[in-house]
Every structure is written in structure tokens, then in C-alpha cells.
Amino acid sequence: MKVPKSRxxxxxxxxxxxxxxxxxxxxxxxxxxLHLVFDSIALLQFQRKFVGDGLEEAVKxxxxxxxAFRDYKIPIIPITTDDVDMATRTFQRINSQGTHxxxxxxxxxxxxxxxxxxxxxxxxxxxxxLAGLGGPASxxxxx
Numbered sequence: 001m002k003v004p005k006s007r008x009x010x011x012x013x014x015x016x017x018x019x020x021x022x023x024x025x026x027x028x029x030x031x032x033x034l035h036l037v038f039d040s041i042a043l044l045q046f047q048r049k050f051v052g053d054g055l056e057e058a059v060k061x062x063x064x065x066x067x068a069f070r071d072y073k074i075p076i077i078p079i080t081t082d083d084v085d086m087a088t089r090t091f092q093r094i095n096s097q098g099t100h101x102x103x104x105x106x107x108x109x110x111x112x113x114x115x116x117x118x119x120x121x122x123x124x125x126x127x128x129x130l131a132g133l134g135g136p137a138s139x140x141x142x143x
Contacts, residue, residue, distance in 0.1 A: 011031040014058040037070065038069065095109075
């Protein structure tokens with residue numbers, strides 16, 4: 001199977017049970033494009049193309065990965081309060097299980113919207129400033 005050269009897709013290999021980015025010749029017949037896991041008919045059509053020994057195992061593994069994605073529950077906990085400090089502390093406690101959250105992460109969470117990404121804007125501004133100074137933007141530590 002070939003993936004168009006202008007596109008990189010996510011795949012799951014039914015033999016190695018690994019996820020990876022597939023480009024062009026990297027893709028083998030045992031690899032399932034992950035966009036199929038939410039489309040049962042397309043997944044069935046793809047499974048019909050499995051060839052060779054281990055056909056039943058490849059179909060079983062592809063069914064398991066599709067089921068895992070479809071059945072995964074995303075926890076949503078609404079924080080309803082007018083007290084921004086309490087909401088911030090609650091958000092930090094819920095989301096920082098062993099992971100440090102800096103003030104920048106908290107500000108990013110408070111300013112998040114579909115049309116604005118604070119981390120992206122900070123990166124753009126920082127890269128613009130460093131480019132103007134002649135310094136490599138890649139040397140900056142990202143948060």
C-alpha cells in the first residue's frame with residue numbers, strides 16, 4: 001500500500017503491535033491506517049485485503065485496536081465556579097498527576113480557545129525575536 005507523498009498517516013502494525021507514522025514505502029499490508037478504526041465498513045473492507053498466514057490473527061488484532069479506540073472514555077470534569085484561583089488550583093491538581101505544570105501551562109489553560117493557542121503564539125514571538133538577533137530559535141527551551 002502506498003501513502004500519497006504529500007501525506008503522512010498514523011498506522012498500527014498488526015504483527016509488531018506498534019504505532020508509527022507511515023510514509024510511502026514504509027507501509028506494509030499488515031498495517032492498518034488508524035483513520036479506519038472509527039469506520040466499521042471501511043475497516044471490514046481493509047481486513048478483506050489481509051493475505052498470507054496469520055490472517056485470522058491480523059483480523060483479531062485489528063478488531064481489538066478498533067474496539068480500544070471506540071470504547072476509550074475521555075474523562076470530562078466541569079469546574080463551575082466564579083473563583084478563578086479555585087478553578088486554577090483544581091485544574092492543576094486534576095491534570096498534574098506527577099507532571100509539573102508551570103505558570104505558563106496554567107495561563108495557556110485559562111486562555112485556551114479554538115481560535116487561539118498561547119503556546120504557539122509564544123513560540124512564534126520567541127522565534128521572531130531570536131531570528132532578528134541572528135540566534136537559532138531551536139536553542140530555546142520549550143515549555
